[in-house]
Amino acid sequence: MSKQDLGELRGTIDQLNLDILKLINERTGVIQEIGKLKEKQGVNRYDPVREREMLNVLKKVNHGPLPDGILEQVFKSIFMSALEVQQDEQKNALLV
């Protein structure tokens, strides 16, 4: 292995990390908007049926190399992150 090979591959990973972060932040922003709409309606923000549907769609289109089981773990962590952001906001609002 030349150091250059490893360096190039790591550079690709660094860029992918940034691209993934950008999309997850975008996703979090949209979930916040959905949360506000639901709040107006007094509807619960957490919707396990919708989560299950999203996971099913993702597993259907997934061609790997990520196996479906690990896909599910990662996306549950992404889904959970958006909920946690909203819970933090509510907590902070109560502290004001």
Added chain:
Amino acid sequence: MSKQDLGELRGTIDQLNLDILKLINERTGVIQEIGKLKEKQGVNRYDPVREREMLNVLKKVNHGPLPDGILEQVFKSIFMSALEVQQDEQKNALLV
């Protein structure tokens, strides 16, 4: 809230989910290549120092709405997923 608003926002989420999945699969593929290079060298695939460096870079460029603490949780799950894929492959290779 009109149903259309919620529908549109959910459509955006569906597209972002697919884009994120695409990037995570790309990332997994590159990590597999790095794993093969490291295997040739007999170097351990798991590199906690590199993981910490990647997290530091991501937190440095992060402008939210994802807070750094939750960013760290999500990316640890993404980093772990790539390692698990390689462990599965090694297990399968031993079973052949």
